[in-house]
Structures are given as structure tokens and as C-alpha cells.
Amino acid sequence: MIQNLSVQNYRTFKELNVSNLAQVNLIVGKNNSGKTSLLEAIYLLINNDYPANLIDILQTRGEIHEETLTTSKNLYPIATYRIDRVFYNYQFRPNLVFTISSDNKYAAKLRVQLTLWNEQDDQISRPAAFQNGIEEEIADAISPIYKLTFIRDNKYTVVPIYEDGQIRARLTTSRKLPKVCKFITPNNCNYDQLSSMWNNIALTSKEDRVVEALKILDPAIERIGFTSHPAASNGILLKLRNQSNPIPLSSMGDGIRRLLFLIVSAVSVENGVLLADEIDTGLYYRSQIDMWHLLLKVSRTLGIQVFATTHSLDCVMAFENALSGTDRALGQLLRLESKEGRNHIIPYTSEELSIAVHQDIEVR
16 A cells, blocks of 8 residues: 655646555635645556556546647558646756655656667667567658656666657557556546456456446446447446346436446556546435445455545535544545645544544535
8 A cells, every 4th residue: 555655846846745645535726726636646656657647647637639640651540748837837858857756655756867869778678678569660751859768677668759749659559557546537438448357357246246336326236238339338238137128228318427427447456556537427415425434345345545636515524524433534525735835745644534523614
């Protein structure tokens, strides 16, 4: 379990140090306070798959532009990912560095530095230097200006950076899903990821936990199945009690799709870390209490550490309600603040959160 975290020069964080993290952590704060950036930092540190993890983050944020690259032989659809926004204060110049570290279970330090591309870098073999999916023909058609180097455990991964601070990658590039840490947002609940995770839990006890979770929104749900249709909802079927034929998930509303993705992700990352941005999206208050009860139970049973964000007071109150019925040391609320250009965390233990909620003290 991550007990502390240090972040320097990543996005909104000039410097952020967090200690005494709990097994389940709910993060709140004003807009642009860095809640999502904190989840991203954890994701980058734990999943040792570079630069694919950074590309995942940029794509989720929409920091991507699609274009067509013309070479001597073909036209290639490619994506350009902007990395000029990942450094503190949106800086983009040579010799910038951001670091993320933790000194406990994952005992790791990630250092990412931006430097100029030089003649020696041209001697690096294409497969090693262009790990973002660009084939040799594409690589020969464009010239890098900078390089982004990922350094962890004395291992180096070098990625070429082109004009205007961009990584170029083939749109057809495929990457394996991370195994240690999963990062879910309201925008990345897609069918391919769901079906891939489902293949690993179908017909196991974890499938029962998923069905148990879906019963939060509809107690009549008995089973779940996936078809070959490549759609986030039409390819997922539910068997309801007293219904002879299965019905598509799409007919049940957005909340149940969100809850399905959340719980499938949780049970798929046993002994790992689950990151959930805007965890309450699509769920009304009563369902949020049940969701937190289940998530607390799953995290304890499967050894999962959870980091979630919210803007909602209802979600905070539901979290406090769920904590009151379990081991209070299991969870805490973290309020992220920025003051005089520096970021810091104000922790609320479950007892302090209970007092704040019942005395109408604003904690968001």
C-alpha cells in the first residue's frame, strides 16, 4: 500500500508531499486544485510501462490531435500528443524535469526529463527509441527536436518529441492494460476494456461481487454477459429476475454502466491500486452509500488501495456514512489546496470527517 507520495513539477504541482495515506482515500478540492493530476501521478509511478501510461493520460484528457502523415509510400493516420502541459506551470523548454516517488510498497522513483535530441540519439535503434508505436517509415519522414526520457530503477526509456512539444504515434497502436493500477474516468468506460477485464473474472467468485454491486441499482439483476458487439453498452446484457430474455445494459441508464466499470476495475486489480476520477458520476445519493459500502468491503477483502475524487457534498456524506459502519481506519478524506503557489493536503480522519459533516463544516 502507498503510505506516502512526493510529486515535483508535474502539472499544477510545484511540490506536493502526502503522508499517512489510508487504504481508501477520497480527494476533494476546488476546480484546478490538482485532484486529477494527483491520480495521474500515482498512475505514472505505479505502472512501469512508459511511454504508454503517459499517452493514456494525455488521451483521456483530450490533449491529442489526429492528423495524416504523408510519406514516400503511404498515408498514415497518426495522433499527436501534447506533452508541453505535463510540466509545472505549462513550461516547455530543454532540461525540464518532473519526479514522482514513494518509499514504501512500490519503493520507486520516476524521473522524467526533457532534453534536446542530438546526433548520438540518431544512433539508437528504432525499436528502442520509438517505443510510442511509430514505424521506421514514419520515423524517417520526420525529425525529432527533443527527447523525453523516463528513468526508473536505473532503466531508461527514450521517446522522441517533435515540434510544438508533441509525441507522434500510430492511431492503430495497441497496448496492454495495466495490471497493477487501473485509472477510470467518466470518459474512458469503453467496451473493449470492460470485456477484456471480464474475461479474467468470468465464472469466478469475483463475478459474484460484480453482480452484487449491480444489485445496488436494481435488485432484480441476476447475471451479466458480454457479446461480440463493439459498443460500451449494447454489447453487454443483463439477466433480470422474472424476465425470460436478457436486456441490453444501455436500457438501464448511465449510472449502472458507470458502476459496472468501477466494480469490474476494482475486482480486476487485486492487491493493486484503483484510481477513480469523479467517482460519483451518474449515481444518486442512496446508491453512493451502497457503492461506498461495497467498495470498502472489496478493498479490504482483495487488498486494493483506492484513490477517488469528487466535487459532490453528497458523495462526501455518503463516504462518511459508509465509513461509520466499518473500520474507521480504513478510509480518510483528503482536501487538496493551493496557497501562494504551493500545494498541500489537509487530511480528515473518518472521525474528523464525521464531526465536520454533522456540524455542516465545509470540507470540499
